[in-house]
Amino acid sequence: MPTLRWLIDTAERTLSAAVVPDPRGDATALAAHVLGSEVAHLAADAEVPAARAELFAELVAKRAERVPLGHLTGRMFLGGIEVAVAPGVFVPRVHSELVLAHGADVLRAVAAPLIVDLCTGSGAIALAMAHRRPDARVHAVELDPLALDWARFNAARCAEAGDTPIRLHAGDVTDPELLAELDGHVDLITVNPPFVPDGVQLLPEYGKFHPKQAIFSGSDGLDVIRGVLPVAGRLLRDGGTLVIEHGRFHQETVPGLLRAGGQFAEIADYCDHDRQPLYTAARRAR
Ligand SMILES: C[S@@+](CC[C@H](N)C(=O)[O-])C[C@H]1O[C@@H](n2cnc3c(N)ncnc32)[C@H](O)[C@@H]1O
Structure with a gap:
């Protein structure tokens, strides 16, 4: 042997x-x-x-x-929880730990925060936030039925393990009516949207083995981001925070879109541990 x-x-x-x-x-x-x-x-x-x-x-x-490791092992870890994934569902990236940390940081002084995770995929970010903040009410939205099934599976497993249950919604994050009942009340929105421009060559793990709707988003990669910003502006309370992941090539365009929309202040872009642009954070202007 x-x-x-x-x-x-x-x-x-x-x-x-x-x-x-x-x-x-x-x-x-x-x-x-x-x-x-x-x-x-x-x-x-x-x-x-x-x-x-x-x-x-x-x-x-x-x-x-080049089948993704997570699709072979069927699991991935984020923010202290394990999520199950399978072919057809985005494998959460370790980079999203920085989004979680930013979100947790801005909520430190907020009791019983209301959190919305858009483009939730397997539910990883939403479930990790719920794990970290048992007092939070967490909603999560996903368009793809297969991903939503995995998010439901993961949500049930985390709830069984003692985490506060989250609420999952089937929906398009660019829908102007999305979660209208939460308008003006949300403390934190996290988004890891598809952001790669159509036609860009990627590592096979992403270009070949991930679902296209999880990766690509129009000719400049910004279709979903453009659509989600007004939704985020509507959902957030005054001073509430948006944390949105984007491509390495979007460190100026995403902050620019936020500025142009006029709904946000304190707009700043952040890098990952390799100093590559990773996400933009902003507060809902009062
Ligand atoms: C990059 S993946 C991120 C998944 C998860 N947030 C994570 O970090 O592991 C993007 C997800 O957004 C979903 N998605 C794409 N367009 C969407 C839309 N318009 N509305 C809702 N979900 C969408 C995809 O199906 C995919 O699950």
């Missing part, structure tokens, strides 16, 4: 040859998945039964084709 170390070393070489960005990390995560373990508990010298080694090799081959 092969040892785990040998399997991971071999997989790392396969994934490196396929230009997977983190070959060792992904090989280790797939090994943990196949062994039903956590990465921290893997024993390098353990012998791996043939059936498990075979399954591992199949998953490594798929990862070498």
Whole structure:
């Protein structure tokens, strides 16, 4: 029987040859998945039964084709919670931790905040906010029925684990009537919309294996963002905060759209840990 170390070393070489960005990390995560373990508990010298080694090799081959890691392991972690994902649903990105941190920070002095997560996908951001703020009322909106099913599954699981239940809505985040009953009352809106311009070449994980409606948004990537800003302006209370993720190429255009709309103040753009533009935050003008 092969040892785990040998399997991971071999997989790392396969994934490196396929230009997977983190070959060792992904090989280790797939090994943990196949062994039903956590990465921290893997024993390098353990012998791996043939059936498990075979399954591992199949998953490594798929990862070498650039199927996203989350679609192979079926899970992703964000903000202290685990969310289930599957092919057809956006795999939450670790970058969204910064959006969560910003949101949590602006809500520190707000008791029982009202939070809306737009374009919720698997529900990751909404559920992570609910996990962090048990006193919050959290609503989340998604257009794609498949993603919404996964958000429902994840929401039920988090509620079973003791988190405050969130409310999920099927809807288009650019709908001028969306969640009209919350108008002027929302303390925080988070949005991770599709923002890539149509036709841009992406890593296969995103360009080939993610649903197009989760990634692309018109010729400049701003169709959903343009549509969602007036909705956010309507939903937020005076002084409420919008945190919206965008593409690396939107660090001026998204703040510009917010300024042009006239509904927002304190508009600022923020970068990720690699100093790449990641999101814009703004407050609803009083
Ligand atoms: C980039 S993914 C983000 C998902 C999730 N917020 C996350 O960070 O993991 C964008 C999501 O927006 C959804 N979406 C795209 N256009 C939408 C629209 N007009 N209204 C509602 N949801 C939309 C997609 O189906 C997809 O699930």
